[in-house]
Amino acid sequence: MKxxxxxxxxxxxxxxxxxxxxxxxxxxxxxxxxxVRMGKFFEIEVKDxxxxxxxxxxxQSMLANxxxxxxxxxxxx
Amino acid sequence: xxxxxxxxxxSNCDHDCYHALKHVTGAETVxxxxxxxxxxxxxxxxxxxxxxxxxYLRCGAIAxxxxxxxxxxxxxxxxxxxxxxxxxxxxxxxxxLLPGALMKNRGLKFLCKYVNLRxxxxxxxxxxxxxxxxVVRIPIAHMEGNYYIDADGLKSLEDNNQVVFRYxxxxxxxxxxxxxxxxxxxxxxIINEKGNVLGMMPHPERCAESVxxxxxxxxxFESVAKFIGGCR
Numbered sequence: 130m131k132x133x134x135x136x137x138x139x140x141x142x143x144x145x146x147x148x149x150x151x152x153x154x155x156x157x158x159x160x161x162x163x164x165v166r167m168g169k170f171f172e173i174e175v176k177d178x179x180x181x182x183x184x185x186x187x188x189q190s191m192l193a194n195x196x197x198x199x200x201x202x203x204x205x206x
Numbered sequence: 207x208x209x210x211x212x213x214x215x216x217s218n219c220d221h222d223c224y225h226a227l228k229h230v231t232g233a234e235t236v237x238x239x240x241x242x243x244x245x246x247x248x249x250x251x252x253x254x255x256x257x258x259x260x261x262y263l264r265c266g267a268i269a270x271x272x273x274x275x276x277x278x279x280x281x282x283x284x285x286x287x288x289x290x291x292x293x294x295x296x297x298x299x300x301x302x303l304l305p306g307a308l309m310k311n312r313g314l315k316f317l318c319k320y321v322n323l324r325x326x327x328x329x330x331x332x333x334x335x336x337x338x339x340x341v342v343r344i345p346i347a348h349m350e351g352n353y354y355i356d357a358d359g360l361k362s363l364e365d366n367n368q369v370v371f372r373y374x375x376x377x378x379x380x381x382x383x384x385x386x387x388x389x390x391x392x393x394x395x396i397i398n399e400k401g402n403v404l405g406m407m408p409h410p411e412r413c414a415e416s417v418x419x420x421x422x423x424x425x426x427f428e429s430v431a432k433f434i435g436g437c438r
Contacts, residue, residue: 142354145312186309193269194264194300196307197354 132175132184136193136200137168168198178204207434210248212278212294214269219255219291219411223378226411227252231427240272249434250287251278253294255347255409263349265308267297275301277399287331287430288403292348295395295405304398304405305363306355311348312388318347320419323394323408324374327367330397331433332404335425341378342422344408346386346394351407353389353396360390371395371406 138144147165154162171192173184184202193200209227213220220237220387228235236246239433240258245251255306259268266404275297282288282303298304311317320343325336336342355363363369371394373387374380380392395406 142309143312145310145388147313149314182210191263194267194307196299196305196356197309 130175130177130204130206132178132180133203133205134171134173134184134188134189134192134200135168135202136171136198137166138197139199140144142197175204207250207431208234208236208246208248209250210236210245210391211252211254212238212240212274213254214240214256214258214272216233216258217254217256217262217293219293219377219409222409222411223252223254223291226424227434228321230414230424231431233427233431239267240274243273243277243410245274245286248286250289250430251281253278253288253290253297253353254411255292255294258293258297261293261350264296264300265293266269266300269297270301271288274424279303282398282403283420285359285400285402287434289332289426289430290403290405291409291411292346292351292407295407296350298403298405303403304396305359306353306390306396308350308407309352309354309388310350311352311386316349317351317386318345320345321394321408322374322376322378322384323371324378324380325370326372327397329367330370330401330404330429332397332426332430334433335429339378341374343374343413343420344410344423345412346408347412348387348407351389352387352392353407355390363393364374364391366399368396368399369393370404371408372395
């Protein structure tokens with residue numbers, strides 16, 4: 130199965146890349162979006178979900194920088 | 207003073223730092239390989255600029271797990287002097303030796319140019335040869351130099367006089383116009399509370415000799431050499 134780790138900038142931390150994507154969408158004529166936040170996505174091949182606690186540690190210490198980012202973990206196919 | 211310049215895969219300012227320390231400042235200087243755990247009895251560790259581990263994941267994020275950084279953390283906690291320049295500053299924030307984080311420049315461009323810096327704290331081992339409030343010109347070269355810290359963290363930095371350099375205009379006014387990358391409070395360099403670990407985005411090793419546009423960076427190396435002692 131796969132462990133999926135999502136990392137995004139915390140709310141309130143300026144995301145100039147997200148802003149640039151948003152203004153590009155608006156320039157293309159798509160006006161339905163009011164904000165874009167860009168992040169990272171990690172797909173990790175694992176045997177089962179017993180690694181959850183270790184993954185938390187890895188996300189906290191390596192995959193995300195908790196000063197500016199937050200993360201979430203889910204398991205799936 | 208014996209100095210050690212850490213070499214990560216992807217460091218590219220290591221030889222400039224080595225030159226500034228050894229040939230310009232006259233300090234005994236060695237390179238410290240990232241896989242080593244022996245600091246060879248140095249008094250000062252320099253994390254140089256570059257792209258440690260390709261800047262993969264985040265700048266400095268992989269470097270913090272290298273054997274040498276583990277030793278440098280112990281060294282710093284025991285009062286050893288550490289200077290992180292550019293990517294070295296990013297390694298210091300990632301490894302928790304300095305507070306805050308360095309994010310992508312707000313203009314999303316790599317910036318490579320001379321900037322004006324105001325020296326806000328001269329009471330450090332690294333800046334004791336500057337005058338308080340002096341404006342110096344030192345080049346920057348980075349994509350991720352946008353210093354971020356939350357409001358409480360910023361207040362604590364200000365209260366403890368930990369902000370060492372701020373981007374400013376030629377008069378020393380630090381406002382948004384003179385902020386190249388969006389850094390909180392125009393912060394270009396900070397020191398830890400204990401006063402032995404300094405991180406900065408600008409490159410003093412690139413302007414340490416009179417053949418360069420300025421020699422303003424030299425006085426950082428001279429300051430720390432004088433502070434620690436034992437150089438020519």
